[in-house]
Amino acid sequence: MKIRNIFITCIWLAIASADTLQNSDFELPPTDWNETSPAFFPLNGSSIPGWTYDGAVQYVTAGGELSLPRNGHAVLLQEDGKINQTFVANGEEMQYLLTFTLGRRRARNCTANASLVVSAPDSSAQFSLTLKYGKESWEVYGHHLGSWGGGESVNLVIESQDIDAEPESTCWPVVDDVMLSTVGSLKQGDDNLLPNGGFELGPAFPDFPNDGVLLDSEPSLVESALQQWTVTGTVKYIDAKNFFVPEGKAAVEIVSGVSAGVQTAKQLDQGSDYNLEFMLGDANDSCSGVLVVGVAAGSSAQNFTIQSNGTGSAKKYAMTFKGAGPSPTSISFQSYTTTQRDDGVFCGPVIDGVVLKASSGHKSYMQFSFLMTVLLATVLKLGNLM
Template identity: 70%
Template sequence: MKLAIIFITCIFRSIASADILQNPDFELPISNLPTNSTSPFVLLNENNTIPGWTFQGEVQYVTAGANVSLPRNGHAIMLGQDGKINQTFTANGDLIQYLLTFTLSLASRNCKANVSLVVSAPDSSAEFSFTQKFGKEAWEVYGHQLGTWGNGESVNLILQSQVTDTDPNSTCWPVVDTLFLKTLGPLAQNSDNLLPNGGFELGPAFLDSSGEGVLLISEPSLVESALQQWTIMGTVKYINSKNYFIPEGKAAIEIVSGVSAGIQTAKTLSDGSNYNLEFMLGDANDSCSGELLVGVGAGSSAQNFSLQSNGSGAVKKYSMTFKGGPSPTQITFLSYKTTQREDGVFCGPVIDGVVLRASHGHKSNLQPILIALFFLAILQMSELL
């Protein structure tokens, strides 16, 4: 009965909610937009405002052109000195998680990143910046969990620039575009896998305007991670089957930021019982070639696994056994190498199809009893004869 309760399959609700935010891609033009201006930047002020958003500090309306690359080849917002935009939305219905996907680029293709973007909401804040090259596009797509709300709560989403350079005149300001909110209901376990979201199907939304996947930065909290039930170490890329080779299902994780980057989860298991961990190790068909080396830890057990890749889409299925401990068991996948493509883009091993099951080995304590019963049955039969 207890096992039956544990393995009940529950429904997971996922709703892609493009209409939660007003003007999320900034394509509704600002008021008094100049028609004869040759500059791709228009400073917002009391006469030039952006529909759906309020702003403070230096904020400019950006039009894609020769010097500015945008995902939709349309419009975006640049956050300059003390620049901030915000919008308030209402979290109706039951308590659900809100996952934000957005694009981040720089005001010029030639400048270096010395400023970051801070995204915040009630009880959450995260900082995003260009530190490495993770794709061929002039922008990067990020995912972030804003928080969990419901019952008509008012949520204020804030995006603001944060200078990391002491000279504001040399600062290359961030450009924000194409925000998308996705909502997720309660996560529950199914009967085939002790690890919720072991196939990584539950995460932030992918954007149609980008083919580079969604970057997830370091997040040590299982509850606050945009990748449901997995913490993030370093930077990983959430990839989909539309643009990459995926070993199984529609989504997977590529560990892109090198040594000690990866993902981790935790599960309460029976102390001393045997368990089997299965997973798939592959490459994303993104020209990431060479030896892909991953260290896998499960409780007190650890093993290394490798895949020799030519970058054209390959996969191997691996498994390992381990014993449950007295406290929640940590299950970790870490990259042991830093890998780059020929064009300098950072890439790495793909993890997918992580399945945790109780091993038949945990029933081994029954074997002596079964053997004794077997010999007892033979003895009884011999006496009858």
């Protein structure tokens, strides 16, 4: 256990915080703003340090009609509202992960939520405020922005998405705390065939109390904010500061109900035996009840039932299966229940500590094969010398 904890710590040290965005929390105000300016300040020709904009954009102050994680400032993107910033991806090629806070203005005539579109070169994703997965009036989202390096210039664009509603009745999106983090190449550990089995590599967590970072559906292992895992439905990326995490500093809570979950794939030897270990539990977020998780690995599948009291607990489970081959073997965790807390917030089972190992018999065979290969090479070398 001590060795594993050291390994997890090393992983976190390897995640380089890339706060390359200027004025990422919008606390540096527009050039013509002052303390007496209105709480919703239209940008009419003025500029926000670090950002450019188009369309109807307002610089907003928390309080009153606007609830934000902290009593600061943000931007409101109204009809055709857009902000953008260009940053330079220095050094070797890295995966760039984005975290941002999404909220809206509270108004009596606001009935329909506008969406938010985040884009970068060869990348685009749409986000909508749901307010189903936490107690706050804002949500934090994570997103895989792209992969760059070598001094490339990357233009990040955040804009409102028009909906079929009158502008006066539209809940336009509010954006705050836009953060970048980077992740380098993932390497397989000696004690786990899955590079990110502990879910330690993902988008950055905000430094304020939060309801977790929401990750929407992403079918690609490479383009996922949860590195090396695809996402079905919506899952919540949770940290040990705000939730119960079974192991390490991060885990995944499946929050959007039946058929939601995470999946990965690994090239394994066809027909060989493997052991899959994992931890299931709850996040200490009052998510109580019977939670059912379906685990599938190769052609093997099994359901696991957790009786949760919502106060933070976890248990280790295991199953054996055979490598599929010649294609990569799929490993998935899927929720079979939809669960809500007493306050109506959707919640679900926590997944963590996924460890994949070859069975002891297969290990012995691989070690024997390796030794025989070395022995044969030695004999051939000695024969050539003679």
